[in-house]
Structure formats: structure tokens, C-alpha cells
Amino acid sequence: KRSDYFLEAVVSTQSTGNMIRAFVGTFMGNVTILFLTAKNTFEYYTSFNIQTRVLRGQGCKITNFVERPGTKNVLITSCDSRIRLIDPETGQVICKYKGYFHQQSIIRSGFSHDGKLIIAGDEKSFCYFWDTETHNSLPSLSNVSAKHLKRQLRRDKNDCYYRFRSHKVRVTCATFAPEALTDREGFIKELFVTADQSGRIKFFLNIRNDMIS
Numbered sequence: 001k002r003s004d005y006f007l008e009a010v011v012s013t014q015s016t017g018n019m020i021r022a023f024v025g026t027f028m029g030n031v032t033i034l035f036l037t038a039k040n041t042f043e044y045y046t047s048f049n050i051q052t053r054v055l056r057g058q059g060c061k062i063t064n065f066v067e068r069p070g071t072k073n074v075l076i077t078s079c080d081s082r083i084r085l086i087d088p089e090t091g092q093v094i095c096k097y098k099g100y101f102h103q104q105s106i107i108r109s110g111f112s113h114d115g116k117l118i119i120a121g122d123e124k125s126f127c128y129f130w131d132t133e134t135h136n137s138l139p140s141l142s143n144v145s146a147k148h149l150k151r152q153l154r155r156d157k158n159d160c161y162y163r164f165r166s167h168k169v170r171v172t173c174a175t176f177a178p179e180a181l182t183d184r185e186g187f188i189k190e191l192f193v194t195a196d197q198s199g200r201i202k203f204f205l206n207i208r209n210d211m212i213s
């Protein structure tokens with residue numbers, strides 16, 4: 001169905017871990033979702049377009065899909081310096097993450113093993129992290145301006161991030177290891193890997209403690 005859809009250039013495809021759904025992204029920002037049938041074939045389910053104010057309402061190239069661990073929601077990376085967490089059944093944007101620079105390259109984002117962190121490289125040689133739960137916690141009124149509080153109240157947008165310069169050229173891939181270790185004190189130790197356009201690969205260790213608020 002909708003065979004004419006794929007006349008547009010396809011630049012990204014991904015299936016979920018259980019192979020029930022498949023995602024197809026195009027150069028102009030169209031996303032098609034396919035579902036696996038009892039005959040082990042994929043059939044059309046729905047489609048929607050990722051539009052952005054950065055490009056004056058036009059579609060933007062889709063570069064990556066990744067499913068959030070433990071949920072049905074999917075992270076979509078696109079060439080408008082935005083990463084969107086969406087509900088694949090409705091196409092509704094749950095949260096939009098921004099702060100990194102991504103306009104041309106095929107850059108892939110990803111989740112930590114527990115889905116609490118999002119990781120992505122960018123075209124200015126940085127590696128970025130977004131906390132998927134921080135923006136749901138409201139700051140106290142005593143130490144934050146009204147303007148900042150208003151932004152924090154937007155549960156569908158998150159421009160709070162951590163970053164460091166991991167390479168000398170654009171970082172096209174950053175990903176966490178599928179598992180992590182937790183010690184007796186509650187510290188989570190997780191390996192992540194970054195790679196740049198020159199082929200250089202680096203390994204890092206991230207240590208965090210979810211018990212610290």
C-alpha cells in the first residue's frame with residue numbers, strides 16, 4: 001500500500017527489537033511505519049511528516065530511529081538539530097530534545113540501557129547527553145527565574161543537556177553498550193562509544209548515581 005511513497009529518497013530504516021514494527025525515513029522528513037503480519041510480511045500502518053521551524057515548515061532528512069527500552073516509543077533523529085521522542089501509533093511528539101548542531105550529516109542518536117539518557121554526536125565534534133526524566137521535575141521557585149520555570153514546565157521540550165568535545169571533527173555516531181554494571185553504592189557504570197567522520201573510534205565510561213536527586 002502507498003507504493004508511491006517510496007519514490008522519495010529513503011535515507012533511514014530500522015526495525016524494533018522484536019521485529020513487530022519497521023520504520024522508514026526519507027530525505028524530506030516523511031516517516032512510514034510498517035507492521036509485521038502473520039504471513040511474516042510487512043504491511044503499511046501509518047505515516048506522518050517531521051516538520052521544523054528551522055526549515056520554515058519544510059520536512060527534514062531523517063537519519064535514525066531507535067526504540068526506547070521498555071516502551072513502544074521511538075526516538076527520531078533529523079537534520080534540523082532536533083531529536084524527537086514520538087508515539088509510533090499516533091505520530092505525536094512526546095518530547096523534543098535540542099542543543100546539538102546537526103544539519104547535513106547522517107548522525108545517529110541512542111538510549112542508555114535503561115532509557116534514562118539520550119546520547120548523540122554533532123557536527124561540531126561534541127558528544128551530547130539529555131536526561132529523559134529531568135525535565136519532568138519542576139525546579140524550586142527560590143532559585144530559578146520565572147522565564148526559566150516557564151520553559152521547564154514545557155514537558156514536550158528539553159533543551160537541558162551535558163556535552164564534551166570527544167573528537168576533532170564531526171561525531172557521526174555515539175552509542176551506549178546494551179548493558180551496564182551497578183555497584184553496591186548504587187553507582188551505574190556504563191560504557192559508550194563515539195566515532196567520527198575520519199573513522200576514529202573512542203571508548204568512554206560514564207558513571208552516574210540515580211539515588212542522588
